[in-house]
Amino acid sequence: MKDIFILGIETSCDETSVSIVKNGIEEIVTVTLSQIDIHEIYGGVVPEIASRSHVENITIIIEECLNKANMTMKEIDAVAVTYGPGLIGSLLIGVQAAKTLSFVHNKPLIGVHHIIGHIYANAINNTLKFPLLALVVSGGHTELIIMKEHMSFARIGSTLDDAVGESFDKVGRVLGFSYPAGPQIDALALTEENHYNLPLPLDDNTYNFSFSGLKSAVINLNHKEEQNGNIVDKEKLATSFQTQVVEILSKKTLRALKEYQINNLIIAGGVSANKGLRKKLEILSKDNNINLQYPETKYCTDNATMIATAGYYYYKESVFADLSIDAVAVQDIKNIK
Amino acid sequence: MKVLLLDTSSSKLIVAICNDEKIIYEKISDSDNNHSKLTMTLIEKAFKENNLEPKDINKIMVAVGPGSYTGIRIGVTIAKTYAWALGIDLIPISSLDLMREGIELSNVIPVIDARRNNYFTKFDNKEMFIDLDTLKEKLHEDVTITGEESLKENFKEFSFCPLNYNLLKTITKHLNDNPVNPHNLKPNYLKLTEAEEKM
Numbered sequence: 001m002k003d004i005f006i007l008g009i010e011t012s013c014d015e016t017s018v019s020i021v022k023n024g025i026e027e028i029v030t031v032t033l034s035q036i037d038i039h040e041i042y043g044g045v046v047p048e049i050a051s052r053s054h055v056e057n058i059t060i061i062i063e064e065c066l067n068k069a070n071m072t073m074k075e076i077d078a079v080a081v082t083y084g085p086g087l088i089g090s091l092l093i094g095v096q097a098a099k100t101l102s103f104v105h106n107k108p109l110i111g112v113h114h115i116i117g118h119i120y121a122n123a124i125n126n127t128l129k130f131p132l133l134a135l136v137v138s139g140g141h142t143e144l145i146i147m148k149e150h151m152s153f154a155r156i157g158s159t160l161d162d163a164v165g166e167s168f169d170k171v172g173r174v175l176g177f178s179y180p181a182g183p184q185i186d187a188l189a190l191t192e193e194n195h196y197n198l199p200l201p202l203d204d205n206t207y208n209f210s211f212s213g214l215k216s217a218v219i220n221l222n223h224k225e226e227q228n229g230n231i232v233d234k235e236k237l238a239t240s241f242q243t244q245v246v247e248i249l250s251k252k253t254l255r256a257l258k259e260y261q262i263n264n265l266i267i268a269g270g271v272s273a274n275k276g277l278r279k280k281l282e283i284l285s286k287d288n289n290i291n292l293q294y295p296e297t298k299y300c301t302d303n304a305t306m307i308a309t310a311g312y313y314y315y316k317e318s319v320f321a322d323l324s325i326d327a328v329a330v331q332d333i334k335n336i337k
Numbered sequence: 338m339k340v341l342l343l344d345t346s347s348s349k350l351i352v353a354i355c356n357d358e359k360i361i362y363e364k365i366s367d368s369d370n371n372h373s374k375l376t377m378t379l380i381e382k383a384f385k386e387n388n389l390e391p392k393d394i395n396k397i398m399v400a401v402g403p404g405s406y407t408g409i410r411i412g413v414t415i416a417k418t419y420a421w422a423l424g425i426d427l428i429p430i431s432s433l434d435l436m437r438e439g440i441e442l443s444n445v446i447p448v449i450d451a452r453r454n455n456y457f458t459k460f461d462n463k464e465m466f467i468d469l470d471t472l473k474e475k476l477h478e479d480v481t482i483t484g485e486e487s488l489k490e491n492f493k494e495f496s497f498c499p500l501n502y503n504l505l506k507t508i509t510k511h512l513n514d515n516p517v518n519p520h521n522l523k524p525n526y527l528k529l530t531e532a533e534e535k536m
Contacts, residue, residue: 042532042536046532048530048531048532049530051410052524052530055410055413055414055523055524056523058414058417059421059520060520062421063421063520089410092373092410092411092414093414095373096377096411096415097414097415097418099415100377100414100415100419101418103377103380103391104392104419104422105391105422106391323381326374327373
């Protein structure tokens with residue numbers, strides 16, 4: 001069988017990333033330009049600055065990727081691009097570049113849903129086993145999704161307010177961490193302890209999540225202690241916060257695995273790099289005979305490798321986009337098959 | 338010599354193809370700010386109707402602004418990707434020049450609404466971002482303003498000429514401008530982002 005090479009483009013937030021992936025499993029080259037240094041100054045991603053940076057760098061990154069792979073567009077079978085969800089102005093740059101490349105080189109165009117991309121980060125240098133449960137945790141998403149086979153997605157729960165990564169950043173800001181706060185909180189939370197007796201958020205019988213109450217609890221506690229002239233132990237407070245987040249994520253994930261009788265679990269999205277979450281899920285998986293998989297850390301945050309990998313499965317299903325494809329800021333995951 | 342011209346800097350979407358000093362395709366549409374969806378579709382349609390392949394184009398001209406930030410990024414991204422991918426000459430043009438060059442009058446001042454009582458304009462050969470009062474102070478009484486109809490209201494004391502693009506004139510005028518390296522092509526925003534200004 002002929003090898004299939006997909007060129008993937010990802011510009012949904014503050015990373016300009018281009019990748020070539022062979023047969024939906026083997027990364028040939030990925031080039032990613034992170035704007036994190038720029039946005040750090042502002043304490044978070046500034047959408048207009050992100051868009052400006054994407055448009056300045058997009059062709060440079062595509063060229064660098066092809067050069068490093070020692071390939072030309074001739075050898076590429078299709079162009080895959082994240083069309084959403086994400087920052088609309090940022091997404092637009094990748095979408096326009098991908099449409100143009102597809103048109104001028106007469107290659108099929110594939111619009112990849114960003115969450116499907118994150119899920120397929122688990123398929124890079126790896127094989128997915130079905131049925132599986134995917135816990136998607138990132139700055140924009142917190143979802144539990146069941147996959148019976150490739151490109152089949154059934155969402156059983158999601159966040160009702162803040163995404164988990166978003167709550168890490170907001171809590172981090174209050175506790176004086178720089179952006180992004182997740183990895184710093186994770187580094188402090190070496191143990192699982194709820195020193196400050198924070199509530200376990202939305203501990204109900206649904207598979208939905210809610211993090212804004214927990215975030216407010218941290219902010220209020222911090223404020224109250226400061227008003228009373230007490231020094232808040234930021235390390236302990238951060239640890240308490242992460243402990244409760246990890247606890248509720250694992251609790252609902254485990255219950256879903258049992259209810260739906262699934263023993264393959266994958267985690268995806270930026271927060272899947274969180275060591276506390278990985279450790280907890282590893283222990284639970286071992287105890288319950290669950291086969292747990294998570295992406296290499298470099299594939300957890302936004303990257304085009306996962307987009308090109310997911311693009312391969314769209315390609316196999318012959319799900320292509322035409323030149324009228326538009327970027328969308330918000331869109332639920334849907335079945336492709 | 339075939340030239341593709343793109344302008345996505347305003348609410349109008351402009352796609353034109355010129356072949357040896359003749360316009361063979363011209364579309365100036367009120368795309369309702371749907372440029373992201375429509376620009377490539379329109380280019381594809383224009384090529385089909387004229388039996389053209391992407392590689393048949395010899396030069397790409399693109400309006401780089403000033404104008405709608407999102408709008409100009411769409412045209413600039415398409416133009417630079419196209420030009421880079423096929424090694425085609427890329428010529429940036431000012432969206433203000435594109436407006437002014439279509440009007441056969443002297444002393445024409447192109448004006449674009451930059452929102453919150455601010456405007457993009459060009460006079461004395463200088464592009465600027467300027468507030469309404471300062472702009473009015475600088476303008477002679479005998480100038481003619483050109484721009485979108487909605488501007489009329491705020492420039493009542495001046496004569497007004499509606500937009501009337503002359504794309505052939507613009508293409509001919511800029512045909513021998515120096516091409517730029519596609520990697521270096523940036524929109525001309527004329528303004529920092531709010532976040533940068535507050536810093």
